[in-house]
Amino acid sequence: MYSAATGSDEYKGIAYQALNYCLYAIFEDGGVSESTIHFQKGVWQEDCHTDKIHNYIDAINAFPEWAE
Numbered sequence: 001m002y003s004a005a006t007g008s009d010e011y012k013g014i015a016y017q018a019l020n021y022c023l024y025a026i027f028e029d030g031g032v033s034e035s036t037i038h039f040q041k042g043v044w045q046e047d048c049h050t051d052k053i054h055n056y057i058d059a060i061n062a063f064p065e066w067a068e
Contacts, residue, residue: 003029004062019059026052 003011025033031041032052060067 001062001067012063015059019056019066022052022055
């Protein structure tokens with residue numbers, strides 16, 4: 001959202017990388033991986049499983065072309 005508001009291409013790239021990581025760091029049941037090295041369920045997560053969905057929708061609202 002910051003990148004969309006400022007028009008920063010640098011931060012757009014960083015945001016895309018972070019979004020990509022988030023999409024691959026979750027399990028089918030919504031649990032999150034605690035490590036980038038070992039894909040195993042972690043004990044830390046956001047307030048609830050749906051926070052990932054809210055964050056994804058915010059990213060798509062900022063850059064609709066990412067939904068294609």
